Amino acid sequence: MTEPKNIQVRLFSRKHLLIFGVLLIALVLLFLLDLFLGSVRIPFSEIVRILLSGEGKEEWVTIIYKFRFPKAITALLAGMALSVSGLQMQTVFRNPLAGPYVLGISAGASLGVAILMLGFSSLIFTSNILNIGNWAIVTAAWIGSGLILFLILMVSMRVRDIMTILILGIMFGSATTAVVSILQYFSHETSLKAFVVWTMGSLGHVSREQLQVLSFSVIVGLGISFASVKLLNALLLGETYAKSLGLNVKASRILIFVSTSILAGSITAFCGPIGFVGIAVPHIARMIFNTADHKILLSGTLVLGGILLLFSDIIAHVPGYDTILPINSVTALVGIPVVVWIIVRNRKYSAFS
Amino acid sequence: MEYIKPVLLTKNLEIGFVLNNHKKKIVYSDINISAAKGELVAIIGQNGVGKSTLLRTLANLQKSLSGEILIKGAEINELKRIEAARIISFVSTEPVRIANLKVFDLVALGRFPHTNWAGRLKQHDRKLVQGAIRLAGLEGFEQKSVAEISDGERQRVMIARTLAQETDIVILDEPTAFLDLPGKYEIVRILNDLAANTGKTIIFSTHDLNIAMHRADKIWLMLPHEIVSGAPEDLVLTDRFADIFKDSELQFDVHKGDFLLPVDFIGEIGFLGKGLAGLWTKKALERIGLRVVEAGKQKHIITINEKNGVIQLRLKTGDKKIEFDSIYQLSLFLKSIFSRQIPMH
Numbered sequence A: 001m002t003e004p005k006n007i008q009v010r011l012f013s014r015k016h017l018l019i020f021g022v023l024l025i026a027l028v029l030l031f032l033l034d035l036f037l038g039s040v041r042i043p044f045s046e047i048v049r050i051l052l053s054g055e056g057k058e059e060w061v062t063i064i065y066k067f068r069f070p071k072a073i074t075a076l077l078a079g080m081a082l083s084v085s086g087l088q089m090q091t092v093f094r095n096p097l098a099g100p101y102v103l104g105i106s107a108g109a110s111l112g113v114a115i116l117m118l119g120f121s122s123l124i125f126t127s128n129i130l131n132i133g134n135w136a137i138v139t140a141a142w143i144g145s146g147l148i149l150f151l152i153l154m155v156s157m158r159v160r161d162i163m164t165i166l167i168l169g170i171m172f173g174s175a176t177t178a179v180v181s182i183l184q185y186f187s188h189e190t191s192l193k194a195f196v197v198w199t200m201g202s203l204g205h206v207s208r209e210q211l212q213v214l215s216f217s218v219i220v221g222l223g224i225s226f227a228s229v230k231l232l233n234a235l236l237l238g239e240t241y242a243k244s245l246g247l248n249v250k251a252s253r254i255l256i257f258v259s260t261s262i263l264a265g266s267i268t269a270f271c272g273p274i275g276f277v278g279i280a281v282p283h284i285a286r287m288i289f290n291t292a293d294h295k296i297l298l299s300g301t302l303v304l305g306g307i308l309l310l311f312s313d314i315i316a317h318v319p320g321y322d323t324i325l326p327i328n329s330v331t332a333l334v335g336i337p338v339v340v341w342i343i344v345r346n347r348k349y350s351a352f353s
Numbered sequence B: 001m002e003y004i005k006p007v008l009l010t011k012n013l014e015i016g017f018v019l020n021n022h023k024k025k026i027v028y029s030d031i032n033i034s035a036a037k038g039e040l041v042a043i044i045g046q047n048g049v050g051k052s053t054l055l056r057t058l059a060n061l062q063k064s065l066s067g068e069i070l071i072k073g074a075e076i077n078e079l080k081r082i083e084a085a086r087i088i089s090f091v092s093t094e095p096v097r098i099a100n101l102k103v104f105d106l107v108a109l110g111r112f113p114h115t116n117w118a119g120r121l122k123q124h125d126r127k128l129v130q131g132a133i134r135l136a137g138l139e140g141f142e143q144k145s146v147a148e149i150s151d152g153e154r155q156r157v158m159i160a161r162t163l164a165q166e167t168d169i170v171i172l173d174e175p176t177a178f179l180d181l182p183g184k185y186e187i188v189r190i191l192n193d194l195a196a197n198t199g200k201t202i203i204f205s206t207h208d209l210n211i212a213m214h215r216a217d218k219i220w221l222m223l224p225h226e227i228v229s230g231a232p233e234d235l236v237l238t239d240r241f242a243d244i245f246k247d248s249e250l251q252f253d254v255h256k257g258d259f260l261l262p263v264d265f266i267g268e269i270g271f272l273g274k275g276l277a278g279l280w281t282k283k284a285l286e287r288i289g290l291r292v293v294e295a296g297k298q299k300h301i302i303t304i305n306e307k308n309g310v311i312q313l314r315l316k317t318g319d320k321k322i323e324f325d326s327i328y329q330l331s332l333f334l335k336s337i338f339s340r341q342i343p344m345h
Helices: A015-035 A045-054 A058-092 A105-125 A136-159 A162-186 A188-201 A209-226 A228-237 A239-244 A250-273 A277-288 A295-318 A326-346 B050-059 B081-085 B103-114 B123-135 B152-165 B179-196 B207-213 B230-235 B275-287 B327-339
Strands: B008-018 B026-030 B040-045 B064-071 B088-091 B167-174 B201-206 B218-223 B226-230 B251-253 B256-259 B269-274 B290-294 B300-307 B312-316 B320-324
Touching: A015 A045, A015 A058, A015 A277, A015 A295, A045 A058, A045 B300, A058 A188, A058 A228, A058 A250, A058 A277, A058 B256, A105 A136, A105 A162, A105 A188, A136 A162, A136 A209, A136 A250, A162 A188, A209 A250, A209 A295, A228 A239, A228 A250, A228 A295, A228 B103, A228 B218, A239 A250, A239 B088, A239 B179, A277 A295, A277 A326, A277 B269, A295 A326, B008 B050, B008 B290, B026 B050, B040 B050, B050 B167, B050 B201, B081 B088, B081 B103, B088 B152, B103 B123, B103 B152, B123 B152, B152 B167, B152 B179, B179 B207, B207 B230, B207 B256, B207 B290, B218 B230, B226 B230, B230 B312, B269 B275, B275 B290, B275 B300, B300 B327, B312 B327, B320 B327
Parallel strands: B040 B201, B040 B218, B088 B167, B167 B201, B269 B290, B269 B300
Antiparallel strands: B008 B026, B008 B064, B218 B226, B251 B256, B300 B312, B312 B320
16 A cells, blocks of 8 residues: 555635635625614724724713614624524434424523513513513523424424425424414513513614623524534434444434524524524535535535625615615525525435435 | 354344334244355345345444344444444445545444544555555545445445455445446456455345356345345255345246246247357347257247358258348348237237
């Protein structure tokens, strides 16, 4: 056997590094552009100066630090978290159409929060409704989304067909929405109001305290994701092969589901349901990086997720006008074409198995 | 009697499933089989007899119901999953067709039980992956997507992955299914070479009896209630092959070493001929249902002559002598002579 020459021991190839470079620059530019947009016009140079030195016209500093910066950070976190949770779900279910929104994970998170705010609190602390802590909300969202994930796993072990699971996911989503409506119907006026305000949540309504909880949760969720890169690569081959490679499939799935629930649940808890980011971004990453290796895909999905949501938020501002479109509608318009493309392409060959 | 210590040994193994209501569904019991180092073992048996269940149990993918599986002397259940994965690798019937998954990356997944938590490939790992790709004859395929290559190439990628896993035992569930004939031979030849050259014990199930008989060192013949094992030739001599398709029309021909469909004889014919032309004419006559005997007093006699590379086919029927250009024309004519009118209802 001759010794193979020139073996490269590199984490990322030169080509991939180049793509990452370009994407990171795009991310930074979009972030700045997102800060630029709003009803009050602040010159671009002033924004950069305020960001770098913290000094400038007091009114502008307040606008940037109190409103625009938290919103842009929220958009960044939401894009990253939803996309990574989508990638994880697509790999674990080996289903190119899996994502937190289509499979009802976001709806599950809403259900968790609804039960906390409407059902639970109506019984216990009717008067003190607005005092439910952010951690309680986010935990309820995690449990709700984790529950739906588990249900879908149970079903997907019996049913192999991608489309069937998708339809079942939509059913689960509709069922949870129905339960939420019933809860609303029976709940107290005060708690109902609080809940309705919560459901209108958007990128811009996240408070400073909430942003802290959100950032912490997303960092923990992403930490688990990056720790499970090897597991995700093995799970890509399916349960049998993963097992034969020595993987503890059950424990790996639970670990990945914990991270998926934290990521999708936290975002839904504070920003409301944001659709089609989780399903679309992993496919864009696969297309751009042309790989199935999660070391690269996860990083790529992360950056592209941030880019896509910042971009959607910029579009939502309808540059030049003072109105803001709901972010969910914008992401749907951006994401749905990708989903349609997957379905059409899938007629030829499936992306998984 | 075993002269060589086996790498894999089962004792009274019982395989099957535990159902939801905790009842056992036994697929097969009393399995006592073994395989030695450097051996290519073929499992043969009818559909549904339990070949896949046996392979999955041996590969540590499902628990046995009772009995023992000893891998290099150690009971399989006492090994950690990761330890077992360093000794046994597995290729299932499920094809892996993931778009964007590169051949190199799939083979590199074989390093899974050997790498750290992040799955980082060191220089040593990369060399092994490259070596596995070369052994499977896949050089130049490294950066191709596994969804774009042919079925045979994909199967070789899966074999390369088991090589990268560096296991002493490789188990493959029907690796030759879905392949065309040259593909089947190619895969079994690779498995045979690997067993002989690397000392791995390779166990595979197949429906291609012919290929298995020509290439396997050992056959586990999975009959409905008994597994007979031995060299292919042992099984021929002890007349055990005939038992596989007992319920079907197929009959095992011990001279040809193959299964044949029984033929209803429609008549007898005298035959005089030698060489290849003689051999193949005889085959054709047998195919259309004629008992071929040495030329004598038969009503119809065929003579084969080969002169200067030209084959002469001559039929003598009573006083008439007819010459034919090809075996096809001869058999067409004979069929018309011997044709029986079989009532359709």
